[in-house]
Amino acid sequence: MAAIAHYAPLGAGHVNPAIGIVAELVRRGHAVSSFVPGRFAERMAATGARVVPVSSSWETQDLDDPPQMHGRHLVRAIGYLLDETRFLVPQLTGHPRPDLVLHDGPLAVWGRVLAHHWGTPSVEIWPNLVGNRHWSMSRYARLNPLDPRLLVTMVRFAAYLRRHGIRDVRAFFEGATATRRLVTVPRAFQYAGETFTGHRFVGPVLGDRAHDTGWSPPPDGRPVLLVSLGSAYNRRPGIYRTIVSTAADRPWHVVASIGEVDPAELGPLPPNVEVHPQVPQLTVLRHARAFVTHAGMGGTMEGLAARVPLVALPQMAEQRANADRVAELGLGRTLDPATLTADRLWSAVDAVADDPAVRERLAVMAAEIAAAGGAAAAADEVESALR
Structure with a gap:
């Protein structure tokens, strides 16, 4: 039995992929201590790990969403x-x-500092597309490497790392010092996936979420359309209103997860629409015939694993990359939120739901996800790093 310390940042998309891995390690008899922001303590405790809630400086800065590591936000x-x-x-x-x-891997970089401090092996979890010399997010979000603000910030970070005995700043930020790097995406979904040798693509680790209950499909048998713009950057009442206000005459039962949007902003709800701050997404997807999504990687993988066609409305660079890959692989369609109309949206929903070619490609991707290994493959890699 090994003692494993797990660290995750303030961001559901960076916590959820670890839940199944931690649960599998606990099942194998390892003593896992999970240091996560307090808002995630309950769901992590369901894994059987020892949970140590930590506060976050991001909360005191009113940074409720994880920082965007690209483009002008970098x-x-x-x-x-x-x-x-x-x-x-x-x-x-x-x-x-x-x-x-x-x-x-992308955000909890304090894990790298701590692994260096203790001289222990480290395993990083990457819940997103990764980059190498063949493909990177720079195609979607360009940055001037000579930007004076960037240079000053990197000098400050490098000085901090040197005080902790870490000299290679580039290797630090690339995660190259990790013993293993796990990517919770199947290789078949990764751009230029065949060119990656330093990552283990274990596919999405969906786990068995104890909290993912409490929803039942409509009794009238209408096909279910799930609409969710994720847990971060989801304050888009206009998009929800476009869907809700035109759903009454559609042959769909709409389940909308609206986050912190005030339901009053959406107007009267038709009988075939239900609105919630949050839904048990895995449960709804098991009954859904189409999924309108912001194309965050977590939701994208959940939809693909459930073989549900996607209509992507990406809002930021990483989501645009995911959405383009969905369209490229024939797993759904991508629409521009800036020019979205009700007709365009419903046309895309109907098209992907009724397209047998999309269904066929979803079946192939679901098979790739299953073959990647998920939690068991990830736990094998952790145990290999321990040896």
Whole structure:
């Protein structure tokens, strides 16, 4: 039995992929301590891990959503990462040394500092598309490497890392110092997937969410359309209103997960529409015939694993990359939220739901997801790193 310390940032899309992995490691007899923001403590505790709720400097800065590590947001995001790392490392080093560090790769970079501090192997979880010299997110979000703000921020971060004995800043940010890098996406979905050798594509780890209950399909047998713009960057009442206001004459039962949007902003709800702040998404997807999504990777993978055609409304660079890949692989359609109309949306929904070619490609991708191994494959890699 090994002692494993798990670290995750403030962001559901970075916590959810770890839940199944942590649960599998606990099932195998490992002692996992999960250090997560308090809002995720309950769902992580369901894995059987010892949960240590931690506060986040991002909350005190009113940063309710995880920082966007790309494009014009990158400089500010790196600053947020430095602030959070400085905030958490002194707290976390006070806990016993683990045998292995397991942490989110894109954001929980304090896991790299702690693994170096303790001299332990580390395994990173990457819940998104990854990059190499053949493909990277720079195609979607370009950044001037000579931007003075970027240079100043990187100098500050490099100085912090040097104080902790870390010299190779580039390797640090690429995660190249990790013993293993797990990508919770199937290789078949990754752009240029065949060119990656330093990552293990284990596919989505959906787990058995104890909290994902409490919804039943409509008794009238109408096909279900799930509409969700994710847990972050979802304050788009106009999109929800476009769907809700035109749903009455459609042969669909609409289930809308609207986050913090005020339901009053959507107007009167037709009988075939139900609106919730949050829904048990895996349960709804098991009954859905189409899924309108922001194309965040978590929701995208859940939809594909359930073989549900996607209509993507991407709002940021990472989501645009995901949405383009969905369209490229014939798994659904992509629409521009800026020019969205009710006719365009419903036309896309009807088209993907009735297209046998889309269904066939979804079946192939679902098979790729199953073959990737999920939680069991991820736990195997963790145990390999321990050896």
